[in-house]
Every structure is written in C-alpha cells, then in structure tokens.
Amino acid sequence: MVKALAIVPARGGSKRLKRKNLRQLGGRALVDYTLQSAQNSGCFSTIILSSDDDEILTLSALYKDVEPVKRPKQMSGDHVTALELVCELTSMPKYRDNYDAVALLLPTCPFRTQEHIQEGFKLLSPAIDGVVSLTTYEFPPQLSVTIEEKGLIQSVFEPSPLITGDTRSQDQKNIYRPNGGFYIQWMKSFIGHQNFWKGKVKGYQMERLDSVDIDTELDLQYVQFVMDNTK
Secondary structure (H helix, E strand, O other), X not given: OOOEEEEEEOOOOOOXXXXXXXXXXXXEEHHHHHHHHHHHHOOOOEEEEEEOOHHHHHHHHHOOOEEEEEOOHHHOOOOOOHHHHHHHHHOOHHHXXXXXXXXXXXXXXXXXXXXXXXXXXXXXXXOOOEEEEEEEOOOOHHHOEEEOHHHOEEEOOOOOHHHHOOOXXXXXXXXXXXXXXXEEEEHHHHHHHOOOOOOOEEEEEOOOHHHOOOOOHHHHHHHHHHHHOOO
16 A cells, blocks of 8 residues: 655745635635545545644644644745745655655645545556646637737737637647646655656646635635535
8 A cells, every 4th residue: 555645735824815724614724625635535644734833733633644744934935835845844754764655735725625636546656656636727728828018919829729710719629737636746756856747747637616726815705605506
C-alpha cells in the first residue's frame, strides 16, 4: 500500500478575502472541507495542516490523521507559494524518508471530494511521476485576446479563430487548467523535480462545478448559493 503525505496550506492572511481559510461556508470553515475530504479518502497516512495562524491550526484537533505544522515567519509571506512550502517540508527527513508519495491540496477548492482524491490515486502508477486535477475553461481560450499598447488588440492563439471565422465554441478543442483539487507525485519524483508538473504527469478531469475556486467575497457568495440550491 502507498504511504502518502498530504499537505494543506492555509495561511491566516489573505489580501482579496480576509481570513479566507476560516470563512464560514455552510456553517463550516472553508479549510475544513479539504481536511475532511483528505481524511475520508483514506489515501493518506498523514495530513499536514500548514499555517502561520494558531486559530487555523486548532482545526487539526478535529481529525485523527491531521498534523498541525506552524509555519516559520519566512514561509508565511504573501509571496511564498504553495510549491515552495511543499519543497520546504519535503526537504525534512521525517517527511522525505518516510512516505512514498506527496500531495498538495488547496483549501480554496471545497467541492473536491474524497472520491476525486481516490480516483486520482488510482491513476498513479510506477510508469508515471504524478497526477494533477484539471477542469475545462468556462470560455474557449482559443478566442482570447490581449490589449496591448495604445489599446490595440492582439490574439493569443495563432491562427486566431476570430480571424478565420471558426468561432463556434463547440468546435474548439478542450483546453484544461489546474483547479487546485490535488497535485500528487511520487516522493522520489518530487524530490528530484521540485515541481508537480515535471516528468510524466497524468491529468484527472473534474467537472467545472466541482472545481470552483474561492478567492474573493463574490466567489464565496456564489458557492454558498450553489450549496443552498442543490440540497
């Protein structure tokens, strides 16, 4: 059986949505959804709740497999990425040497379920390095443009369907984006790559509704609306 380590990053500060990880959603803290799905999946021997905030860390007491890890000051700033945190933790022998796989689960993806995690792990095999969860874009990226100097429009994709006239969205090839549900990699691969995207990586497709990402007050209101109207 694979011995896997999960890392859930949950800082106390957030610029766009204050105290984001503790904001209430359906009567529970936002980060609680990720901790619960991680534990209920049965895929992890240990789940690290990493935070600089003592109030967030107290949530670990609700789960038998969750280990609270207080972040040092240098790992708590606005510009520290989740990837840098995973690199820092997996450099420690107690984690690096005792687990077969490592996963990053972002708490901003509350509709990711235990079943999603379980299905992701089923894709992990000795023939690949890792698995990441993905979803489709709301609108075909092939139709994207940028606004350059003096307000002039520049197509992102060439040849642009806007120029060729092939603008039917159903005719565009699906392009996927990461949704924060999970990033899984063999520990040995991650130590070598220091990245979840390097090597042979499989994509696990999730529905767009399951992939909602909470970063703003409007995002939170939208998800609460969805929950209230799908019971």
